């Protein structure tokens with residue numbers, strides 16, 4: 400029997416049948432007017448989601464490619480970069496900066512804490528940076544960093560390009576590229592947008608684009624060069640490299656769903672479900688990795704009570720048909736992560752909480768099964784009509 404599974408991991412997330420069904424269509428010619436119209440529509444809607452009037456890019460690859468494109472295009476060897484790190488994915492920017500020959504300075508905060516704008520301000524006073532990198536939602540800890548506030552600091556206290564990773568937030572939490580002074584905003588398809596993995600998404604400010612067009616040292620990536628992709632993004636009948644045609648169908652359909660729901664309704668849904676989940680964890684005396692005031696609305700990382708085996712916990716959850724994720728890096732084995740993003744609804748959250756309770760009970764933890772679900776239901780009642 401085909402087992403139905405609920406993917407409650409922080410990406411890939413559950414994909415709507417409307418999105419899955421368009422993916423089955425035969426691929427069109429990638430330079431045909433029919434395909435160009437689909438890509439154009441997707442790009443227009445993607446601009447709405449990034450909240451930008453400037454250029455956006457859709458390129459086959461995962462979120463990591465988008466991170467790499469940002470650094471490859473904005474950084475020349477020897478440039479100074481301030482990399483803020485609050486967990487596993489913040490470190491990606493450090494590694495990529497290394498590869499592209501940057502002189503990088505790492506501003507690191509303990510896992511579970513957010514990067515405070517004040518710290519960025521202090522660092523900017525001490526040196527002149529070409530770019531500052533920030534991870535919006537740090538998926539390894541469930542922390543949401545204050546992207547808007549850091550953006551104000553970066554603009555006020557430096558000339559640096561502001562590069563933001565929104566792989567785990569775009570389409571689930573507010574991201575305002577133009578209003579928040581973001582120069583390069585990078586994301587991926589498989590999380591809050593509810594598209595399968597396979598697309599790197601980028602938004603770029605006019606000032607960043609101007610720099611890219613004028614820079615003398617060639618970009619160290621041919622496939623990832625904004626300059627090479629820009630003509631295609633402005634006129635999708637043009638060719639640079641074959642786009643992932645069926646993935647573009649999927650993105651286009653998923654973005655229509657996002658727009659139909661309305662961005663604010665979508666952010667509110669994510670907030671309400673995250674609050675319900677957090678409240679349930681508190682009712683079960685389970686500790687979140689993220690400090691409460693910085694907890695993201697898209698993913699939660701939860702510490703295990705004493706004595707719980709990670710593999711056993713996640714296999715037991717799977718018997719309920721619910722897939723949760725392991726922790727990363729130094730937290731591996733010490734807890735689990737739940738992605739509450741994309742097409743997630745109230746029943747998904749309640750059944751995940753019920754399965755967590757049942758699983759912990761089966762593994763011998765002392766807890767009152769039902770407390771988490773009851774607390775979540777109360778929260779849902781208070782936050783919804």
Ligand SMILES: Cc1ncc(COP(=O)(O)O)c(C=O)c1O
Pocket residue numbers: 409410461462463464466488491534536537538564565566567587
């Ligand atoms: C915040 C963040 N940045 C970057 C990545 C890397 O994205 P991908 O796995 O799509 O390459 C992830 C993946 O989980 C992520 O959560």
